[in-house]
Amino acid sequence: MVSKSGVTVVGAFFSPFVNRVQIALNLKSVEFDYIEETLSSKSDVLLRCNPICKTVPVLIHDDKSICESLVIVQYIDQVWTENGYCILPSDPYDRAVARFWAAFVDDKMVPMLKELIVAPEEGKAAIKERIGEGLVLLEEAFTKISEGKAYFGGNNIGYLDIALGSCLEFIKATGKLCGLELVEPAKTPNLVGWAARFTSNEAVKNVLPEIDRFVEVLKRIQARAKAFPDRKSWPYLPPQ
Amino acid sequence: MGDQEVKLFSLWASPFGKRVEIALKIKGIKYEYFEEDLSNKSSELLKYNPVHKKLPVLLHNGKPVCESLVILEYIDETWKSERSLLPEDPYARAMARFWAKFIDDKCIAAMWGARKNSEGQEEGIEELTEHLKTLENELKGKKFFGGDEIGLVDITADLIALWLGVLLELKGIELLTKEKFPRLCEWIDDYLDHQIIKETLPDRETYRDFLLKAKF
Numbered sequence: 069m070v071s072k073s074g075v076t077v078v079g080a081f082f083s084p085f086v087n088r089v090q091i092a093l094n095l096k097s098v099e100f101d102y103i104e105e106t107l108s109s110k111s112d113v114l115l116r117c118n119p120i121c122k123t124v125p126v127l128i129h130d131d132k133s134i135c136e137s138l139v140i141v142q143y144i145d146q147v148w149t150e151n152g153y154c155i156l157p158s159d160p161y162d163r164a165v166a167r168f169w170a171a172f173v174d175d176k177m178v179p180m181l182k183e184l185i186v187a188p189e190e191g192k193a194a195i196k197e198r199i200g201e202g203l204v205l206l207e208e209a210f211t212k213i214s215e216g217k218a219y220f221g222g223n224n225i226g227y228l229d230i231a232l233g234s235c236l237e238f239i240k241a242t243g244k245l246c247g248l249e250l251v252e253p254a255k256t257p258n259l260v261g262w263a264a265r266f267t268s269n270e271a272v273k274n275v276l277p278e279i280d281r282f283v284e285v286l287k288r289i290q291a292r293a294k295a296f297p298d299r300k301s302w303p304y305l306p307p308q
Numbered sequence: 309m310g311d312q313e314v315k316l317f318s319l320w321a322s323p324f325g326k327r328v329e330i331a332l333k334i335k336g337i338k339y340e341y342f343e344e345d346l347s348n349k350s351s352e353l354l355k356y357n358p359v360h361k362k363l364p365v366l367l368h369n370g371k372p373v374c375e376s377l378v379i380l381e382y383i384d385e386t387w388k389s390e391r392s393l394l395p396e397d398p399y400a401r402a403m404a405r406f407w408a409k410f411i412d413d414k415c416i417a418a419m420w421g422a423r424k425n426s427e428g429q430e431e432g433i434e435e436l437t438e439h440l441k442t443l444e445n446e447l448k449g450k451k452f453f454g455g456d457e458i459g460l461v462d463i464t465a466d467l468i469a470l471w472l473g474v475l476l477e478l479k480g481i482e483l484l485t486k487e488k489f490p491r492l493c494e495w496i497d498d499y500l501d502h503q504i505i506k507e508t509l510p511d512r513e514t515y516r517d518f519l520l521k522a523k524f
Contacts, residue, residue, distance in 0.1 A: 120410075120442060134402045136409055143402040160385040161371055167378045172359065205359060 075100040076128040078113055082241075082277045082285045084178075084234040085137035086125040091230050092141045092155060094271035096148040138170055141230060156227045162213075163227075166220070169209050170231035177202050177235065181242045182302050185286055186293040196248050199239075200255065206232065207256040214258075218265050225269060233266040234276070241282035245290065314339040315367040317353055319346065321518055323467035324376040325364040326509055330463050331383045333504045335390040377408055380460055393460045407446065407453060408464040415439050419472060422481060433481060440489055443468070447491040451498060458502060468492075469499045470509055474516050 075093065077100050079086030093100050105114055105124050114126065121135030127143065134140050145155040156163050180202065184195045213220050213228070220228040243250040253260045266272060292304040299306070316332070316339050318325030332339050344353055344363055356365045356372035366373045366382070373382045384393040394401050418439055421432020443465075447453065453461035473496070476483055486493045499505055510518075 120406075132399050134399070134406070136406050139402050139405040139409065142405065143398055146398040146401065160382055161368075161373070163385065164373045164378050164382040167381065168373070168375055171375055171378065 073099040073101070074130045076103060077101070078103045078105055078126040078128065079124045080105050082237075082282045083124055084238045087234040087275050087277075088137045088230050089125045089127055089140050089144070090275045091225070091234065091272050092144045093148075094275065095153050095155060095225060096144060097151045097153075098144070098148050137234075138174070138231065141227065145227075153224070154226075155221075155230065157221065165213060166226065166228040166231075169206070169213075169220075169228050172202075172205075173231050173235060177206075177232075178238075181235075181238060184246060184248075185242055185290050186304075192246055192248065196246075196250060199250055200252060203251060203256050203259065207259045210258050210262060214262070219262065225266065225271065229262075229266055233263070233272065236263050236267060237276045237279060237282055241277075241279055241286055244279065244283050245286045313367075313369050315342060316340070316364060317342045317344055317350070317356070317367070318364040319344055320510060321515065322363060323471050326466050327376045327463050328364045328366060328379050328383070329508050330458075330466065330504060331380050331393060333508060334393065334458070334463075335383060335387045337383070337387055337390075377412060377464065380408075380463060384460070391457070393454075393463065395454075395459070404454070404460045407461040410439075410442070411461070411464050411468065415443075415468065415472075419467075419475060422479065423475060429479075433483065437483060440468075440484070440492060444489050444492045447495050452495065458499065458505070462499060465499075466505075466509065469496045469505075470512065470515065474512060474519060478516065478519055 075098055077086065077089050077093070079089070079102060081104060090100075090102070103113055114122070114124070121133060123135070125135065125137055125140060127134045127140045129143075129147070134143055141155060157166060177199070180195055180199050184192060184199065187195055210220060214222070217223050219225050220232070225233070239250055251260065251263075267276060289303045292299070296304060296306070314332070314337055316325070316328055318328065318341065320343060329341075342350075342352070344350060346363075349361060353363065353365060354361060356367060357363075357374045360374060362374070364374075364376060364379065366379045368382075368386070373379050380393060394404050415436070418432055418436035421428055422436050423429075424432060452458045453465065473484055484493065484496075500509070
């Protein structure tokens with residue numbers, strides 16, 4: 069399939085990882101086609117374009133397929149330079165710091181949110197506390213990295229803003245689903261301010277999913293995990 | 309970049325730490341090595357990696373970089389004039405990052421699964437077999453994942469080259485054989501025979517004894 073711009077994103081509306089790709093393309097003013105994938109039955113597109121990439125997001129650019137959201141964001145940053153927007157910082161040390169915290173989001177924060185969604189009631193409080201501790205670390209990181217500016221990336225949205233910011237609705241929806249306040253403004257005031265700026269940014273505001281739709285998706289995942297305890301991994305779909 | 313202070317805090321038995329050493333050696337960067345004792349973490353480690361308290365940590369002019377893949381990219385971007393660890397072409401670069409992540413996320417998880425002594429082991433072995441087949445396919449037509457020379461993916465795959473073989477041997481699992489994975493086994497031979505790899509990775513016997521003692 070060929071889009072007019074040669075760029076297609078295969079995604080799922082509620083996926084923070086897909087949102088990262090959309091935000092990055094928006095920041096670079098790149099037009100793209102979007103194909104919504106229903107994860108319960110993988111479409112021909114997903115199976116055809118890259119046999120190794122079994123999940124969204126997938127970026128198709130001039131018939132080449134790339135998967136893994138942060139790999140895609142870095143690809144986008146390197147390929148599209150016309151509008152002069154830089155997603156990653158230019159200094160190697162700053163890049164390392166951004167990558168470190170993006171990995172923290174993916175390796176620590178996201179798994180904890182998934183854990184919370186499927187945890188039994190009595191286990192939820194402990195996970196909530198760990199998520200809170202993670203958010204405090206991110207608050208400290210924000211204070212240090214932003215140096216008083218609006219975003220982790222400085223005056224403009226950067227790599228780490230995209231990595232963490234894409235998860236904001238996920239955090240909100242998880243909290244709503246579980247009836248818990250995961251973000252404590254008193255403990256993470258700067259992060260709260262940053263979150264408001266990020267979600268209202270032009271490149272972001274039409275990308276992040278509507279919260280109640282997201283909660284419905286999480287409810288389904290939660291129900292599947294409960295109904296099929298032998299399915300071990302998110303989002304607990306039957307084997308394909 | 310001249311004579312700038314480079315220190316590495318690591319463990320001789322850690323594949324993650326070894327990745328960093330391989331990269332530093334490929335780039336010809338002089339560094340000071342500090343062996344850590346995990347049962348008695350140094351105050352430096354706690355100071356430089358307060359978030360994870362893990363190794364390796366690279367200290368460059370007093371500034372810490374943590375997480376092995378982050379460190380590898382940092383090394384590549386900082387010491388640009390030396391041989392590149394990643395390809396320049398955006399798509400090839402993306403693929404290299406993808407494969408490194410594949411090894412770190414999927415292969416390691418499967419290895420942990422195969423390590424279990426319970427029913428989890430069969431599932432782990434199944435998963436591992438699938439991932440090794442994927443890597444086998446990726447190696448077709450290439451000497452190394454990086455092409456003619458070792459690159460980011462080969463460096464990341466140090467745990468496939470050494471650690472996996474030792475683990476499977478100790479568990480009595482016959483999986484990584486020339487019959488099942490001819491290209492991968494050839495890659496392992498070429499990799500372990502590479503000058504820099506030979507002088508950096510621990511030898512198989514030493515590592516095997518270490519794992520046995522650690523009651524793996």
